[in-house]
Amino acid sequence: MNKVRLGPCITFFPQPTTLISSVDATGAVNIMTASWAGLVSKTPPSIGISLHHKRKSYENIRHSGEFVVNMVPATLAVEADYCGVRSGYDVDKLAISGLTTGSADIVFAPLLNESPLNLECRLTLEVPLGDYRLLIAEILEVHIDAAAQRQDGGLDATVFNPLVYLGGLREYWSLGEKKGQAYKDGLALEPQK
Ligand SMILES: Cc1cc2nc3c(=O)[nH]c(=O)nc-3n(C[C@H](O)[C@H](O)[C@H](O)COP(=O)(O)O)c2cc1C
Numbered sequence: 001m002n003k004v005r006l007g008p009c010i011t012f013f014p015q016p017t018t019l020i021s022s023v024d025a026t027g028a029v030n031i032m033t034a035s036w037a038g039l040v041s042k043t044p045p046s047i048g049i050s051l052h053h054k055r056k057s058y059e060n061i062r063h064s065g066e067f068v069v070n071m072v073p074a075t076l077a078v079e080a081d082y083c084g085v086r087s088g089y090d091v092d093k094l095a096i097s098g099l100t101t102g103s104a105d106i107v108f109a110p111l112l113n114e115s116p117l118n119l120e121c122r123l124t125l126e127v128p129l130g131d132y133r134l135l136i137a138e139i140l141e142v143h144i145d146a147a148a149q150r151q152d153g154g155l156d157a158t159v160f161n162p163l164v165y166l167g168g169l170r171e172y173w174s175l176g177e178k179k180g181q182a183y184k185d186g187l188a189l190e191p192q193k
Contacts, residue, residue, distance in 0.1 A: 011168025
């Protein structure tokens with residue numbers, strides 16, 4: 001493989017596409033697109049998101065200490081993109097996108113009804129990174145679309161149909177097909193006993 005250098009930049013993928021829901025001091029709901037999101041611990045279950053300090057969502061989360069991470073399905077690429085180019089300081093993104101919310105179990109921030117996977121989160125740690133703030137939060141509850149539950153107890157990835165973001169290219173893709181079984185297929189490389 002012949003390599004070309006890009007220098008220090010943020011070209012890296014795949015990334016998830018998420019919509020972060022949060023509430024402000026008046027209880028008004030805002031949603032924001034975030035692709036810099038990823039699990040950071042299993043015990044306790046924790047996720048990190050990184051937000052620019054001027055986002056309305058950052059102000060909301062600093063005030064409330066809570067948010068919901070909503071996985072975006074590929075069917076909502078246009079709505080998610082809109083929520084990533086306009087601020088809640090200027091527009092009501094829920095009203096314009098037509099997306100709807102319902103109550104969470106534990107946190108005040110709501111669940112996005114159109115998302116098949118919602119994580120209720122409580123802020124535990126903030127790490128300043130230049131203009132950005134890495135917000136680490138404990139996952140308090142996870143909600144999934146019941147249609148994704150298979151008879152054998154597993155989950156059907158096609159029901160989630162996640163929207164994949166290619167950072168640096170600024171493109172949205174869908175998932176593609178299953179390529180293998182994690183924690184299992186790699187063992188085939190070891191000599192058979
Ligand atoms: C695909 C995509 C991913 C984005 N990911 C992030 C992110 O991880 N962190 C961030 O601070 N901004 C991110 N943005 C930009 C914010 O979503 C955008 O600035 C938004 O207007 C902020 O909304 P708010 O001010 O209502 O919180 C992303 C935008 C797009 C289109």
